[in-house]
Amino acid sequence: MDGINLNALSENATRLGMRIQETIAEHTRDLSLTRGGSSLFDMADDKAKNITKQLESSSDREKLDAMKRLIALISKNRPVSSYFPAVVKNVASPNLELRKLVYIYLLRCAPSEPDLALLSINTFQRDLADPSPLIRAMALRVLSGIRVPTVATIVLMAVRKSAADPSPYVRKAAALAVIKVHKVDQAHHPTLLDIMTTLLRDRSPLSLGTAVLALDTIAPSRLDLLHVHFRRLCRALPDIDAWGQVDVLRVLVRYVRTMLPKPVPASERQGEEVDKDLKLLLACAEPLFMNKNPAVVLAVARAFYYLAPSSMLSKISAPLLRLLSVSREVERVALAYLLVVARSHPVLFITSHNRFLVRVDDAEQVKRRKISVLLALCTADNHQTLLREFMDYAQDTDDSVVGDAIHAIGRIASLVPSSTPQCLTALMGMINSKQDTIVSNAVLVLKSLVQNQLLTPSSTSTTTLPTPFSSQQALLASSIPSLTPSISTSLSAAPLSFTSTESTSVAQAPLSIIAQLAQRIDDIRHPHARACVLWLVGQYGSVTGTKTAVEGVADWAPDVLRKAARSFNTEASLVKLQTLTLAAKLILLAPTHRTLVLLAQYVFTLARYDEDWDVRDRARMLRTLLVGAVTGIMSSNDEDGVGENWNKEEQAGRPGVVLRREQVTRVLFEGKTGTIEEELVADARPLGTLSLVMESESLHLHDDDDDETVIDLPEWLEQGIDPALRDSDDDAPQxxxxxxxxxxxxxxxxxxPTPAGSTPVVLxxxxxxxxxxxxxxxxxxxxxxxxxxSEDESEEEERNGIGEHSSEDEETSEDEEDEGVAEHDPSSSHERAS
Structure with a gap:
């Protein structure tokens, strides 16, 4: 007996241990499925072979694990089309999570397996009638995502049915499905427009934004469909979801610019004239400035920038400045908007220029944008502060930021002429820097300033220095006064006229800067900067009334040509071109100097066999241009035959027009205009485009070339369309x-009176x-x-105990009630009369 009990106990213990092991295994498997998905991406090939077996299992846990592994394989770009038949069997699974993964798999693999995708269409059509709105929306999303042209008609019928669904979530999915059907087969465009007409009448804010987006995608030019919905869209803006607000605002901005008249600014006689519908849009959009989504704030700012009258533009400054402190990513996008607004309306941000000061931890693009914004806000009152800031930014570790800061210093000198001495002092100090980036950018800016100042009309007034500075500081403090050195005057040795000796020294300030640049030509290694120095030396290397080694040429000019000729073979093509131009100009200024002519001939000979065809073409053009000038001048005193041999090959067998020296002078020296520093970001890029943020002209919002016109903001109409077209039943007085x-x-x-649209209450x-x-x-x-x-009479009746007249009173009240009903309802009185 005891043995039987022991056997039973041992058997029960064995069963209990097995049950415990199974329970632990089940819980352990759950933990393995719910932990991080990194193991799914590192699975071995043998586990991938078991996916089909797991998909055909009866356990939802096995199927879910298999689908997760398939999604991981899809993300690794592995072929998974072989599992398509097994996956399709689980389309109708009651497990919602499993069905989602199946839908994701079908969306990714249906284009590659269109025949197999057709097997699941019946299931999706049945799901369109599912009681759950979530299932109906998912079925429509997957059905429209199977981009097979043969089933476009079936998908279109499903979209039409879902557009009238009682759930706004399903109607939103229908609006998104319209876009997919249009991309697959544009032959259904008229039918899709009919569906869009139905969706635009939707009252739910959940689907209204998506409907507007779908209309803008399939028919961007059909803004006339929004006539009767315009005012309702404006009133519904605060209730639409955040991303729907962005789409609706973008479409409404185009609608207003196309259909409404342009606001008339205020004048002395009358105030601003703004259309009432435009006022409605701005009034409904203004509360969105406080939205927590930065995209919505930028969309509202764009709407106000392009639509609002000047008196309301100040409302966009505070919201845009608030975005600078949201995050680094939002700050970069907000600065792109702020730059455009600051250039057109700087008065909005002048008092807040401290918000745009560069921080050390700012990204490169953010630093460059801030420098551009500060430059747009530069005035005579804050230029001193900005100049000191730009000088500090010139010591940045990023070369692009250094270049922008130095160019900004040059722009300050152009915007505020009184700051030119300080800007020149800063730029001349940068030339002595050991960093090539600082030196090259300083040379470029100095070249622009010197050229612009020397090309301005000369002034005959007396120029005086404010204080007795040193010679170098005095030249810089003169702000580079106006002086136009005429080459023809220099060649005729006509002295420059000034009203005083101080003016004479002041007039040489640009030449002094050029001389310093020429002396440091070996330290300037940047090709563009070296080309600028060579151009300045050739353009302004003539002197008159001063005894020099080469008559008519500054002492530093031939030495610059010698150094450039020595390193000609190793220079960049841009430097070679300017070296050829410098040689031609110096020959024209001193054609009788034998050494200078030989040096120029050596440079032209090197250029003739250069690898760059631009250099060879420039050398051939200049040699031909100088044929008449050099040989004609040197024919009288040419002992070694340099003039006869000059460009002999061009003269032999190539008859043509030979220009005189004065004509060549006009070609080489005159006709040059001053350069204006270009803005760092083009103003032509409209707000709301990707090219504005990425600073690229090749980026567009849409992939198709036909949609590029959508990006361009339409011009205002002088007289808008009839406002009655925007009237609807909602606006009619009830x-x-x-x-x-x-x-x-x-x-x-x-x-x-009761509110419009409410149900009358009848008691x-x-x-x-x-x-x-x-x-x-x-x-x-x-x-x-x-x-x-009446109260006294009732009390008296109660005291007298008049109870017998109660029935008569009831009959009287009934008669009076019938008379009152007859007065309100004429039909009832007519029936009684009959």
Whole structure:
């Protein structure tokens, strides 16, 4: 007996241990499925072979694990089309999470397996009638995502059915499906427009934004479909979801610019003239400035920038400045908007220029944008502060930021002429820097300033220095006064006229800067900067009235040509071109100097066999241009035959027009205009485009070339369309109903207004509790007096015990009630009369 009990106990213990092991294994498997998905991406090939077996298992846990592994394989770009038949079997699974993964798999693999995708269409069509709106929306999303042209008609029928679905979530999915169907087969465009007409009449804010987006995608030019919906869209803006607000605002901006008249600015005689529909849009969009989504704030700012009159533009400054402190990513996008607004309306941000100071931890693009914004806000009052800031930014570790800061210093000198001495002092100090980036950018800016100042008309007024500075500081403090050195005057040795000796020294300030640049030509390694120095030396290397080594040429000019000729073979093509131009100009200024002519001939010979065809073409053009000038001048005193040999090959067998020296002078020296520093970001890029943020002209919002016109903001109309086209049933005045009692004859004529669109409330009496002897009271005192008299009469009746007249009173009240009903309902009185 004891042995039997022991056997039973051991058997039960064995069963309990197995049950515990199974339970632990089940819980352990759950933990393995719910932990991080990194193991799914590192699975071995043998586990991938078991996916089909897991998909055909009866356990949802196995199927879910298999689908997760398939999604991981899809993300690794592995072929998973072989599992398609097994996956399709789980389309109708009651497990919602499993069905989602199946839908994702079908969306990714249906284009590659269109025949197999057709097997699941019946299931999706059945799901369109599922009681759950989530299932219906998912089925439509997957059905429209199977981009097979052969089933476009079936998908279109599903979209039409879902567009009238009672759930706004399903109608939103229908609007998104319209876009997919249009991309697959544009032959259904008229039918899709009919569906869009239905969706635009939707009252739910959940689907309204998506409907507007779908219309803008399939028919961007059909803004006329929004006529009757414009005011309703404006009023519904605060209730639409955040990303829907962005789409609706973008479309409404185009609608207003296309259909509404342009606001007339205020004048001395009359105020601003703004269309009432535009006022409605701005009033409904203004609260969105406080939205927590930065995209919505930028969309509203764009709408105000392009639509609002000048008196309302100040409302966009505070919201845009608030975005600078949201995050680094948002700050970069907000700065792109701020730069455009600051260039057109700098007065909005002048008092807040401290918000745009560069921080050390700012990204490169953010630093460059801030420098551009600060430059747009530069005025005579804050240029000193900005100049010091730009000088500090010139020491940045990023070369692009250094270049922008140095160019900004040059722009300050152009915007505020009184700051030119300080800007030149800073730029000349940068030339002595050991960093090539600083030196090269300083040379470029100095070249622009010197050229612009030397090309301005000369002034005959006396120029005086404010204080007795040193010679170098005095030249810089003169702000580079106006001087136009005429080459023809220099060649004729006509002295420059000034009103004083101080003016003479002041006039040489640009030449002094050029001389310093020429002396440091070996330290300037940047090709563009070296080309600028060579151009300055050739353009302004002539001197008159001063004894120099080469008559008519500054002492530093031939030495610059010698250094450039020595390193000609190793220079960049841009430097070679300017070296050729410098040699031609110096020959023209001193054609009788034998050494200079030989040096120029050496440079032209090197250029003739250069690898760059631009250099060879420039050398051939200049040699041909100088044929008549050099040989004609040197024919009288040419001992070694340099003039006869000059460009002999060009003269032999190539007859043509030979220009005189004066004509060549006009070609090489005159006709040059000053350069204006270009803005760092083009103003032509509109707000709301990706090219504005990425600073690229090749980026567009849409992939198709036909949609590029959508990006361009339409021009305003002088006279908009008829406002009556925007009238709808919502705007029509409704007859207000009154809260009335049936027995009240007097109050039937007195209406109590009710809100538009609300259901009138009618109070219906129950029983015979209708007041007797109802009169049309017009005096409040008589009303209260009558009420007191009725109370006295009732008390007296109670005291006398008049109870026998109660039935008569009831009959009288019923008769009065019938009379009151007859007054309110003429049909009832007519029936009684008949």
């Amino acid at each position: 007859v207000a109903s009154s809260v009335q009692a049936i027995s009240s004859q007097a109050t039937s004529s007195q209406r109590v 219906t009496p129950i029983g015979g509790s209708t007041p007797k002897d109802t009169k049309d009271w017009r005096d409040l005192n008589k009303f209260y007096a009558s009420e007191s008299e």
